Amino acid sequence: MVFKKTSNSVYDCSIIEFSTIENREGSISIIENDISIPFAVKRSFYIYDIPAGKDRGAHAHKRCHQLLVAACGSFEVEMDDGKSKRTVVLNRPYFGLHIPPGIWAAEKGFSGGSICMVLTSEKYDEHDYLRDYEQFKQYVRGKDSFNG
Template sequence: MSLINLIDFPSLGDDRGSLVALESHQSIPFDIKRVYYIFGTQKGVSRGFHAHQQLKQVAVCVTGRCRMVLDNGKQREDVWLDSATKGILIEDMVWREMHDFSEDCVLLVLANEHYNELDYIRDYDCFLNYFVGNEK
């Protein structure tokens, strides 16, 4: 089973431009409780390098592009996010890294919970150790 779960968002619009609507339990498969975006990432800088114990997220590059790496402790996959009409669902207990940000990249992230530092796993070895004796 692939870790890459892309969501296609319908683009609405006319000769004035385009619009993408992101709605809880419609285009986004959960209640949206937090929204943030990453921008201005310097060339050569990577971000992420963590997992969440319970948090689910959808990430969308609303402009520019970046490469998302997902890892569930057994397999590791990467995908380019480069379209405002395509998002990626990131489940809980999935290690995530973001690399190769374009200069104009704006990465929008929608989360099903509010920020909680205790939900983060920031050490990759600790993340892998979770799976020893545990099957997800």
């Protein structure tokens, strides 16, 4: 008998618009655990001083959800679920891209001065990473079905 395991697709990755308060002194965007994003943040970091046009990322996670925000500047995120690919552009600090586990993601084409803020559902765990694309494809194929 074959059972289907749930696996995420690139179409499960979603753009989230944050609540924003605007006035003449500037704007504030609000990100709240389990309210404006679908997980509680356990880790946050940001990537900066990326030379214009360079790439980052190129890995997947087994359990960790991520939220990517272009806090400054712009970049593209290429997503791959092993079957389909999708690219989105992040260029506004009030939008975030939610990437669930099992999606290969690569950040590309950074504009000069970009800052990529990342919020995650898990603390850092090297064993959660899939850093080799061929291993990622094997992992995804193994999640599609199994014999029970």
